[in-house]
Amino acid sequence: MPKIAPRTERLRVPREITILLIAAFIIALGFGLIAPILPQYAVSFDVGAAAASIIVSIFAFARLIFAPVAGVLTAKLGEPKIYVTGVSLVAVSTLLCAAVQDYAQLLVARGLGGFGSTMFTISAMALIARLAPDGSRGRISGMYAGAFLLGNVMGPVFGSLLAPFGMRLPFLIYGVALLIAAAVVYFALARKPVKEKLEDSEVAEPSAPVPVLTTREALRSPTFRAAMASGFSYGWLAFGIRTSMIPLFALAVFGEGTGQRVAGISLAIFAVGNGVALTFSGKLTDAIGRKKPVLLGMAILLSSIVLMGYFTSLPAFIIFSILAGFGGGILGPAQQAAVADVIGAGRNGGKALAGFQMATDLGAIIGPLIAGLMADHISYQVALSASGAVCLVGVVTWLFTPTTIKAVDA
Numbered sequence: 001m002p003k004i005a006p007r008t009e010r011l012r013v014p015r016e017i018t019i020l021l022i023a024a025f026i027i028a029l030g031f032g033l034i035a036p037i038l039p040q041y042a043v044s045f046d047v048g049a050a051a052a053s054i055i056v057s058i059f060a061f062a063r064l065i066f067a068p069v070a071g072v073l074t075a076k077l078g079e080p081k082i083y084v085t086g087v088s089l090v091a092v093s094t095l096l097c098a099a100v101q102d103y104a105q106l107l108v109a110r111g112l113g114g115f116g117s118t119m120f121t122i123s124a125m126a127l128i129a130r131l132a133p134d135g136s137r138g139r140i141s142g143m144y145a146g147a148f149l150l151g152n153v154m155g156p157v158f159g160s161l162l163a164p165f166g167m168r169l170p171f172l173i174y175g176v177a178l179l180i181a182a183a184v185v186y187f188a189l190a191r192k193p194v195k196e197k198l199e200d201s202e203v204a205e206p207s208a209p210v211p212v213l214t215t216r217e218a219l220r221s222p223t224f225r226a227a228m229a230s231g232f233s234y235g236w237l238a239f240g241i242r243t244s245m246i247p248l249f250a251l252a253v254f255g256e257g258t259g260q261r262v263a264g265i266s267l268a269i270f271a272v273g274n275g276v277a278l279t280f281s282g283k284l285t286d287a288i289g290r291k292k293p294v295l296l297g298m299a300i301l302l303s304s305i306v307l308m309g310y311f312t313s314l315p316a317f318i319i320f321s322i323l324a325g326f327g328g329g330i331l332g333p334a335q336q337a338a339v340a341d342v343i344g345a346g347r348n349g350g351k352a353l354a355g356f357q358m359a360t361d362l363g364a365i366i367g368p369l370i371a372g373l374m375a376d377h378i379s380y381q382v383a384l385s386a387s388g389a390v391c392l393v394g395v396v397t398w399l400f401t402p403t404t405i406k407a408v409d410a
Contacts, residue, residue, distance in 0.1 A: 033159040042106060059113055071353065094171050137340045225401075240366075241384065246267075248372075272322060294334045303323075339352075
């Protein structure tokens with residue numbers, strides 16, 4: 001079982017992870033600008049809810065098919081170089097989104113961004129898993145999620161101020177923000193070797209190649225298999241449904257003008273609930289283990305998304321958005337820390353993390369597609385309820401997973 005850090009132990013964060021926290025904030029700030037308007041931007045090209053949802057799904061689909069390649073590249077070339085390359089690709093994709101003239105061009109531009117996204121996501125997670133102290137993985141995972149959260153909170157606020165200037169400007173700003181993040185990591189990490197963590201959490205130059213853990217080897221762990229199941233459910237709900245269907249649902253319920261504002265409020269309020277949970281969820285999972293926080297967080301996230309479809313007043317919309325974010329904030333650090341436990345300290349888990357990321361992206365792809373078709377042909381309520389039923393797989397799998405987590409021997 002992973003070592004638990006004493007409550008009085010001062011959290012020591014490696015310099016490399018601190019750099020990733022700064023970059024994560026910059027990336028999330030820009031993403032927060034475009035997230036509320038992306039489905040509506042797609043609809044502006046005269047397409048329906050299902051087609052607008054594909055804009056979210058194509059990004060995840062590109063991440064899915066490129067994840068194995070990103071895992072191999074991370075293992076061979078190292079995390080910082082792949083991170084910088086990935087962020088740069090997303091920057092180019094985002095700037096192209098600002099210039100597209102039709103739906104097909106937007107689809108291609110977002111797909112390109114998916115390739116870069118999986119590169120920087122896997123490389124960042126691999127670096128955190130390799131360098132985070134054993135007893136502090138939950139807290140560091142929470143800090144990383146918190147950096148994204150802070151950006152996601154501030155992004156929609158700035159985005160609402162930019163609304164009078166049209167829907168293209170946020171893409172331009174996000175593209176520039178990504179270039180800044182890539183530059184920060186390049187000058188801080190990519191031009192020098194990443195140092196290895198020693199037993200006392202100090203660092204020294206590596207003297208031997210870093211051992212690599214593959215997805216096939218990681219799958220020997222029941223914890224890793226459970227994390228893939230909950231990752232699939234999390235991708236379906238938190239990435240797919242929340243970022244594509246919820247803004248469109250708000251548009252359908254509250255109308256053209258109000259719906260756009262409510263969509264932005266919903267994403268911001270989700271981030272508030274997420275932030276409240278992140279103030280304690282990292283410490284919680286380091287103290288009591290991974291299983292209980294994963295189960296609790298998934299149950300709250302799932303039920304909130306389903307209930308949102310049946311209580312369509314503005315106060316209810318806000319309440320369930322907060323609860324969904326709260327559940328995601330409990331689930332995220334515990335799930336990521338569980339995967340890091342399986343990888344173990346001092347190993348490159350890029351390939352194993354690629355498998356985990358593929359499960360999450362698969363949920364983010366299938367979720368909006370199926371829910372979008374249901375919303376077009378039946379109702380949003382049925383779409384959200386069906387999503388909740390499917391994503392029970394994440395809860396059920398963890399119920400039958402042992403509490404003790406052991407690193408897998410490669």
